[in-house]
Amino acid sequence: MDEMTEDWSSVSSPAVVVDGAAMTYRLHPGGNAETRAGLILKRFPGRVRNAEPSLKEVRALKPLSLVAQHGESIGVIGLNGSGKSTLMKLICGKIKPTEGSVYASSTPIMLGVSAALVPDLSGKDNVVLGCLAMGMTREELNSKYDGILELAGLQSAIDLPMRSYSSGMSARLRFAIAASINPEILVLDEALNTGDDEFRGRTKHRMDELRKEAGCVFLVSHSLPTVQQLCTRIIWLDKGDLLYDGEPAYGLKWYKRYTKFLSEKDVESAQRIRRRMLKELQEVRIMHKVPGRRKST
Known part of the structure; x- marks a missing residue:
């Protein structure tokens, strides 16, 4: 894996900096097991000491670093459970990373399919x-x-x-x-997976306007044509790993092959693509923190 050092003296205008951020969730087996255990302990005080089940750790996102510039529209792709929504929640400050830090030049506006209307x-x-x-x-x-x-x-x-x-x-x-x-940082999580060509045209025009006004847009989508049409850069996540960060055409080509092999149950060929992407990925090391608002630590 190649390594790239990101020095702020050479960075023009960063909107979001993800510095070695990772997220591990600690879950109770059975979902509400903690509540059930608490009820047992209350009913039998002094008798049940080991009723609470052990916590299970789920690694939703492995340590990754990236820099999003003002004027970029970044597509975030990956299969379900790859860590896309977790990364967006970290960027928006909705959750804090268990490792690393996330910085933003202003408060991101997040729009998801469950937006409260x-x-x-x-x-x-x-x-x-x-x-x-x-x-x-x-x-x-x-x-x-x-x-x-x-x-x-x-x-x-x-x-x-x-x-x-x-x-x-x-x-x-x-x-x-x-x-x-006119948000400086707009996060669209699965919000534009549907819509006809006319709407996508209007959406692209509006996103171009936002970028020209020095905005930064993150678009999480399973619609590859939408990502290809609207985004200047893509990030590909898989099982919590960052596999690709770069121009859309190359990344989407390999992502389509990867998902095709998986749909055909050709796991060996899919894993070869996964290893290739990890080998080609340029790892970013953050040397100087971005001046501005600190989102989480």
Whole structure:
């Protein structure tokens, strides 16, 4: 594995720095086993001393380092359970890494498929609710309202309750709301896996605008055409390992081959690709911390 040292004297404008960050979860077997054990101990004080089960450690993300610059749109790909959502939660400061550190130049805005909107309200009402919840003033909302509706592209459906929307329609509305505040760092976790070519075109235009305004966008998606169309760089995670960090075409070519072999149950060929990517990966070592807001330690 090649090694690359990242010196801040040569870095133009970092938005996010992940410095050897890793995440290990400590879980109880059986999900709520801790609660059950606590009830037993309360019912039989002094008699049951070893009822609480031992904790199981799950390595969700192995130590990795990367630098995301202002003006980049970064696609994050990988199979389910690869560590994509864990990395995004670390970047957003929702959880703290068990190893290493994560830094950001401003507070990232995270948009996921479970973004908190109200199903019984209309799309229009949810636009108002979502924008105010993100801290937008009434004046800002009024000036951007029409643009949000245009980007969402829901036409007459915007007056219907959101519970009547398809998953694609909901994703379009959430993206339009989140992108309206010109966030410096925007994280889209599985939010744009659906949508037609017209919507992807509008989305690309908006993401290009964000990047031109020195924003940085992370897009987690299983839709490889969406990643290829919208992103200037991709990160490939697999079983908690960083396998690839670079330009999209090369990484997507090997990722498609990797998933094809796995679907055909050709594990040996898939593992050869995995070993190849790890060998080619340039490891980043952070030598100087980014000036700005420290997210987690």
